[in-house]
Amino acid sequence: MNLKELVTGVSGEKQFLLGNEAAVRGVIEAGVSIAATYPGTPSSEIGNVLSVLAKDANIYFEFSTNEKVAMEVAATAAASGLRSFTFMKHVGMNVAADSFMTTAYSGVTGGMVILSADDPSLFSSQNEQDTRNYARLANVPILEPSNCQEVKDMVKYAFDLSEQFGLPVIVRTTTRVSHMRGVVEFGDVKDNSSNNDNHWKRGHFNKDPSKYVPVPAFAGDMHIRLWDKVHKLEEVTNKSEFNKEMNLSDNKKYALIASSSAYNYAYDVCKFNNLDINILKLGFSYPFPSKKVCEFLKDVDEVFIVEEVDPIIERDTLAAIGAEKLNVTVHGKLDGTFPLYHEFNSDVVAEGLDKTFNFKNDDEISYSSSLNKLEEDLPSRAPVLCAGCPHRAMYYGINLAIGELGLKPEDVIFASDIGCYTLGINPPYNAADYLLSMGSSVGDGCGFSVSTDQKVASFIGDSTFFHSGVSPLINAVHNKHNFVLTVLDNRITAMTGGQPNPGIPIDGMGDEAPEVSIRKLALACGCDYVRVINPFNLDQVVKTYKEAFQRDDTAVIISKAPCTLIKGLAKKPPVDFVEGNCNYCDKCVNELACPAISKVNGKITIDKAQCDGCNVCIQVCKYGALEAGR
Amino acid sequence: MDNHYCIYICGVGGQGIIKTSTIIGEAAMNQGLDVVMSEIHGMSQRGGSVSTELKIGGFNSSIIPNHGADMLLSFEPVETIRGLDKVNSETKIVYNTHPIIPSSTNKPYPSVDGITKTLKENFKHVLPIDGTHLAIDAGSVLSLNMVLLGAVTADDKFPLTKESVIDAMKNNLKPKFHEMNLKAIESGYKSIKG
Numbered sequence: 001m002n003l004k005e006l007v008t009g010v011s012g013e014k015q016f017l018l019g020n021e022a023a024v025r026g027v028i029e030a031g032v033s034i035a036a037t038y039p040g041t042p043s044s045e046i047g048n049v050l051s052v053l054a055k056d057a058n059i060y061f062e063f064s065t066n067e068k069v070a071m072e073v074a075a076t077a078a079a080s081g082l083r084s085f086t087f088m089k090h091v092g093m094n095v096a097a098d099s100f101m102t103t104a105y106s107g108v109t110g111g112m113v114i115l116s117a118d119d120p121s122l123f124s125s126q127n128e129q130d131t132r133n134y135a136r137l138a139n140v141p142i143l144e145p146s147n148c149q150e151v152k153d154m155v156k157y158a159f160d161l162s163e164q165f166g167l168p169v170i171v172r173t174t175t176r177v178s179h180m181r182g183v184v185e186f187g188d189v190k191d192n193s194s195n196n197d198n199h200w201k202r203g204h205f206n207k208d209p210s211k212y213v214p215v216p217a218f219a220g221d222m223h224i225r226l227w228d229k230v231h232k233l234e235e236v237t238n239k240s241e242f243n244k245e246m247n248l249s250d251n252k253k254y255a256l257i258a259s260s261s262a263y264n265y266a267y268d269v270c271k272f273n274n275l276d277i278n279i280l281k282l283g284f285s286y287p288f289p290s291k292k293v294c295e296f297l298k299d300v301d302e303v304f305i306v307e308e309v310d311p312i313i314e315r316d317t318l319a320a321i322g323a324e325k326l327n328v329t330v331h332g333k334l335d336g337t338f339p340l341y342h343e344f345n346s347d348v349v350a351e352g353l354d355k356t357f358n359f360k361n362d363d364e365i366s367y368s369s370s371l372n373k374l375e376e377d378l379p380s381r382a383p384v385l386c387a388g389c390p391h392r393a394m395y396y397g398i399n400l401a402i403g404e405l406g407l408k409p410e411d412v413i414f415a416s417d418i419g420c421y422t423l424g425i426n427p428p429y430n431a432a433d434y435l436l437s438m439g440s441s442v443g444d445g446c447g448f449s450v451s452t453d454q455k456v457a458s459f460i461g462d463s464t465f466f467h468s469g470v471s472p473l474i475n476a477v478h479n480k481h482n483f484v485l486t487v488l489d490n491r492i493t494a495m496t497g498g499q500p501n502p503g504i505p506i507d508g509m510g511d512e513a514p515e516v517s518i519r520k521l522a523l524a525c526g527c528d529y530v531r532v533i534n535p536f537n538l539d540q541v542v543k544t545y546k547e548a549f550q551r552d553d554t555a556v557i558i559s560k561a562p563c564t565l566i567k568g569l570a571k572k573p574p575v576d577f578v579e580g581n582c583n584y585c586d587k588c589v590n591e592l593a594c595p596a597i598s599k600v601n602g603k604i605t606i607d608k609a610q611c612d613g614c615n616v617c618i619q620v621c622k623y624g625a626l627e628a629g630r
Numbered sequence: 631m632d633n634h635y636c637i638y639i640c641g642v643g644g645q646g647i648i649k650t651s652t653i654i655g656e657a658a659m660n661q662g663l664d665v666v667m668s669e670i671h672g673m674s675q676r677g678g679s680v681s682t683e684l685k686i687g688g689f690n691s692s693i694i695p696n697h698g699a700d701m702l703l704s705f706e707p708v709e710t711i712r713g714l715d716k717v718n719s720e721t722k723i724v725y726n727t728h729p730i731i732p733s734s735t736n737k738p739y740p741s742v743d744g745i746t747k748t749l750k751e752n753f754k755h756v757l758p759i760d761g762t763h764l765a766i767d768a769g770s771v772l773s774l775n776m777v778l779l780g781a782v783t784a785d786d787k788f789p790l791t792k793e794s795v796i797d798a799m800k801n802n803l804k805p806k807f808h809e810m811n812l813k814a815i816e817s818g819y820k821s822i823k824g
Contacts, residue, residue, distance in 0.1 A: 001656070001801070001802070014659060016652065016655050016656040016659045016665070019667075042671065044671070045671070062824055075647070083684070093707050104706045123670055124671075136753045146690070147666070172734050175670075176668060176692065176693065179668065179669050179670060179671055180666060180667065180668055180692045181652065181655055181666070181667035181668075181669065181692075182665070182666045182692070183664070216787045258814065261691075264690035264691035264692070265693070267690045267691075268689055268690050268691045336710060345693045345695070346691055346693065346695040346698075347695050347696050365697065367752050368748065368752055369749045369750050370744075370747075370751065371711075371714075371749075372753070374711055374740060374744070374745065374748055375711060375714070377738075377740065378708060378711055378712065378737070378740075379730065379731075379737040379738070379739055379740075380736060380737070381642065381678055381708070381709075381730050381732045382678055383643075383677060383678035384677050384733055384760075386677065408649070409723075417678075455759065497671070502764075522704060561665070579750070593733060594733075595677055595732075595733040598731055598733065600731070613804045
């Protein structure tokens with residue numbers, strides 16, 4: 001499919017779309033004018049697609065420096081009467097939370113939708129937090145799509161709902177919904193034509209401090225108004241067509257309530273095993289549709305609640321049947337029927353239901369001993385830093401410098417951050433000892449430097465530094481902390497697929513943009529030692545780190561070289577192996593651990609397709625067995 | 631479970647696995663069949679194992695239950711072994727015999743002939759193909775995914791026609807590669823059909 005069809009596609013047309021592409025179509029159908037994000041898996045493709053389509057779709061789109069800024073861009077657009085969209089991974093909600101919470105108080109004029117993508121089983125995240133808690137914390141409605149069609153339909157519906165109630169609305173996906181592909185039938189597109197010289201429409205902000213400025217005198221009333229809205233919304237969720245009985249069975253004894261991707265597994269298990277269970281699917285789950293749930297359960301003996309991650313619908317169901325004094329036994333995460341962590345699948349759901357229904361065929365599949373042995377000894381294939389990755393060169397160099405200073409590995413704490421460079425945790429680099437969140441490496445450097453006598457090396461990427469590394473750097477300088485901060489400036493937001501950031505001269509819609517200098521930022525923060533190094537020059541790397549570790553202030557080293565995955569970079573010729581010079585020390589294989597270098601049948605082998613010609617291995621080899629290619 | 635067909639596709643990041651799966655999914659949609667697919671992005675792109683799951687028929691969930699695949703299509707020998715949780719005694723196991731050896735700080739790579747022998751000891755339908763070689767013959771190692779796409783269409787139980795898969799390929803890939811891709815699909819098809 002050509003992505004442009006997300007803009008030009010007409011009502012009734014069907015396309016095979018990724019969940020994240022379906023979200024973009026929903027945004028286009030809803031006539032959104034302003035969209036902002038900070039990239040984060042599993043939501044990243046929404047931004048990648050919007051950055052290509054924004055101009056065709058009359059949308060202003062930006063990669064904001066972080067999720068809080070994206071939230072503020074969307075909130076002010078909605079306060080100005082425009083439809084606005086922000087989206088992020090689940091942990092991005094933590095960054096955005098401060099402004100998000102108040103947006104619920106002040107409310108919106110134009111529709112505002114927040115898509116937050118949860119990551120059960122942590123495919124690419126540091127935790128499994130459940131966005132549905134945020135809906136309850138802020139008292140804003142939340143929709144939980146199960147498939148690509150619902151992603152599109154719910155995103156579109158969320159804008160109408162948001163305008164009707166003057167509240168932001170959350171759409172919660174999971175990795176399996178965002179990265180599901182399915183057939184999506186398009187609907188009508190609401191007109192969002194520009195009314196000015198820009199490609200997007202401008203709104204107008206009507207001043208009303210009692211609505212938009214939450215000083216104590218006003219915020220109290222805002223909270224009262226918020227609860228009014230929640231009570232009215234309860235009537236909507238109780239009647240919503242997104243909360244529907246699936247009528248798989250006439251059985252009144254057993255019932256099941258499920259949402260999001262967990263619903264898919266529950267439905268398939270019941271259907272393909274002919275289980276006599278009636279299902280209520282909750283797609284609009286907060287404010288909790290208590291009346292509908294109690295109506296559904298009034299003659300039921302036992303109900304199974306199937307949801308990922310936290311037992312939220314389960315607790316709300318327990319509260320609802322308690323208030324109605326219904327005599328229903330609730331099976332879910334709290335009684336151990338289903339796990340409290342990790343994503344579900346059909347096998348997990350079947351396992352839980354089997355405790356009551358005994359339908360599973362438990363015939364063990366047994367394999368030959370040679371296959372068992374093969375499985376046991378299977379080489380792993382974990383993600384690694386790419387061949388030619390500037391991070392590898394820097395990690396190799398810093399470990400060399402630490403050794404030359406006579407320090408042992410336990411003398412230096414590596415405070416890592418969120419990005420490809422977290423892969424430095426793997427041997428032989430062993431360069432990640434502590435990590436909390438985006439930007440935490442800098443604050444962690446502050447804390448370790450006053451709490452221990454160990455040296456501290458903090459690592460942060462360029463995009464992560466802009467995201468939330470600057471204010472802790474100011475803290476470090478002002479409070480006289482002593483550590484070495486490395487900004488791994490690879491000229492892109494790499495881990496999420498290569499989005500631009502403020503350090504490069506291009507914005508989210510592909511237009512030229514001012515480049516913000518990390519070096520000048522560090523100097524302006526008051527750092528006396530700021531060095532920009534080429535990580536592929538090993539001598540320079542070692543010399544600079546040795547210098548930096550011997551200081552007693554906050555030293556900043558900017559390791560600057562482009563990510564090897566950036567398209568259009570000139571490729572250098574791959575390295576040549578000169579067998580006659582090889583001393584078989586295996587340093588290039590074991591200590592540099594570049595995926596392009598391996599030892600096959602006792603001989604060093606360069607994978608010429610992978611080798612990027614960074615030539616770091618040539619500097620590692622003391623025997624001249626590796627030579628620059630021509 | 632007639633009219634249902636589940637394919638588990640696995641390999642290494644960069645082998646064109648998501649594109650291959652999308653082409654099959656789009657072909658299924660064009661034939662009026664229900665289809666859902668699951669893919670994993672993010673960390674797995676850095677040379678890690680990659681898999682997609684494709685389910686044709688009336689499924690809501692895009693994840694294949696353990697031992698529920700009709701076909702295991704593997705782009706790499708060791709990844710075939712990693713995908714065996716999805717396999718049952720009737721599953722067609724089609725895999726490329728050309729290994730991609732993971733970086734050195736790891737267990738030794740097993741012999742590919744040994745993998746084939748062991749698989750044949752345990753499963754009825756074991757179909758190794760030298761896909762990388764066929765791809766190079768078709769014009770480029772990059773057409774490996776098209777060779778394997780052709781192999782899928784050769785399964786008697788596969789519910790889509792070769793023609794609709796070819797149409798979806800043309801809709802998803804650049805015209806300048808169509809001729810090479812058609813050649814690759816045909817050679818993959820023949821490697822199974824004989």
